[in-house]
Amino acid sequence: MPRCPNPDSTSKLNHYTVMKFRDKLDNLSISDYQGLSSPGLTCYLNSVLQVLFMTEEFREAVKRDWSKSPTATIDFHLGELFHALEGDVAKTHNIIKALGIKDVFEQRDAAEYFEKILCRTNPNASEIFKGELNHKTTCLNCKMTNNSTNFFWVLPLSMGDSKSRSYSVLKGWSSFFQAQRVSKDNQMFCSGCNQKHDADIEYEMIHCPDVLTLLLKRFSFDYQQNRYVKLHCRVDVAQTLEVKHCRYDLYAVVHHFGDLMGGHYTADVKSFETGNWYCFNDNTVKCINEVYVKSGQNQIRSSTAYLLLYKMGKFEII
Template identity: 50%
Template sequence: MSHGVVEIFRKGLDTLHISDYHGLVSPGLTCYLNTVLQVLFMTEEFRDQIKRCVPDVRTLDSHLKDFFTELEKKKTRTHRITQILGIDDVYEQRDAAEYFEKVLRLTSPKASRIFKGELNHVTKCYECKNQSDARGFFWILPLSIKEPHQTFKVDSGLEEFFCDEKVDGENKMYCAKCDKKQEAIIMCEMTQPPDVLTLLLKRFHYDYELRRNVKLRCEAEVPLTLQIKDCTYDLYAMVKHSGNLSGGHYTANILSVATKEWYCFDDERVKLKSNLVSGKTPLRSHSAYLLMYMKRRDPENATENGEEVLNSGDEAKETMMEARWNREDETQEDDRKKRTETVKDIIGLPSSQSQIKLSNSKHAVVQYEQNSNKQVSDKKTV
């Protein structure tokens, strides 16, 4: 067989999308949502919790359960999910990180807890040493890219996120004990590491010279493992964004627990990425945007099938954290009702009425997320 014929066969095989997993059929250009749904589906613990969910009209659980069940068998449509999330313009460019949080907020605490961590922001007056604590839960840790023309090292960016910071000058903070604005030290610590640590590379910023938002296209060095709070995390998913703010595209590279292989999820197409990871060498990418790291289990506290066995101390800690999360969910019940307007009622409405009802509730969603994200988006806001 001639070299030319072999080359034709090779190119033909390269165009085939042979995979153990299935793609998503969208009603429009909703790649930002598709990547998020594929990451959640490929997160085995989250998928298992969704499968065991108890029907609740206040959450997305039952709808995700049906969606995941179908996705296990074939290529699946996302039309119902986009409707529930209030995505009325399916051709509008939106943010994957925003919809990652939105989906998690609409799922039950039991299912979403593996993505949930806790931070404590400590503000200490430089003059009187008076200290105040502000604890808050987070889904995503945003990492600032301060040198857009240099390679951004993710591990260094994570270390910088937790570095102490002194505020002075116009940024002085009010001290209740001194009863005036004072210089202060701001410290941030992780008091509850999540099972899945999600990092966001802040590639979008406002350029004051150009007077518009621009994208930072610098290369990112992404380590395969991270060490934080005595926990070891392994990279298992990376959401990538190509293009610009007005016309970009999202894809996701995700590691399968079942096959131990990486796959590229690109809307309807899913392709094996056998050469993505080579040894322990960090990945390098100009388009990495969201990074998901899975906390490594302690083999001494695991059963043969990989399920973690908690000792009495861990059980008490787990119970305490669950009680705190439940209290948080109770205080946010009104917000949840505004966000969902109860999924059951929305789905039962005719199409035109449903869009009106969803658009009205969207303002509550945006306001709630803007308020809740202030703690993590800027460590100065305590």
């Protein structure tokens, strides 16, 4: 006569099977997005391309007209790449050639290539990254004011010197718009006084871009060492910023690992499709929600953050 199974042992067996199956699922390298297959050491380009692909308005604007663009233009190669990325791992060989990159093993700067791509992209697509600043100079002797306006893709934030141990993006952002006094050897020539005087210099945002890009100036010249060095200090990255009564929400971070002579770039991006955060590391992509989804915290601490991208919120702050 067959024996009836022990309910307790069956329960333990089922629990063990479920846990083992869960572990296997957790270890699978499945992602909602694809990586990039690229020659040499072009991670600086890969990180930027993934950020642009994951920027909804930019991706859609490029895709609308890419097939009609001449094959020699950057728009065509961007559209081709974005189309491929929607289904599988995509190759960057054509866009590398279009950008004139001849030595794929040479270390280059992600911020530089971010701007290069935007300068060569259809204005209908790149416009969302374009802001405008007013540069205001006030003579402290006659109070005469000079204004000049400039467009920008990226705003650089100074991080101090190599001895700094920590840096706050919120404080750096506020400092960028504070008036800076120049005096002594740095006095400005005033056309009203017809001579040099102390002056106040300040910036004012006169056009807020849909996507605000900040560059953390981690590479600076150390006069004691007489060479450029990288600042490895910890950075408190604000997840929201306010400017001109608008809220900006962090949605992408380009990281730089290593030092000035050699390093590696990756990009963390929040998907507008799934709402999840992903790390794009050349040909691999993985979900990293635990790094950015922290209830009640507006800041993420990082010692590798380099480029920060913020998307303008839907509602104004009153």
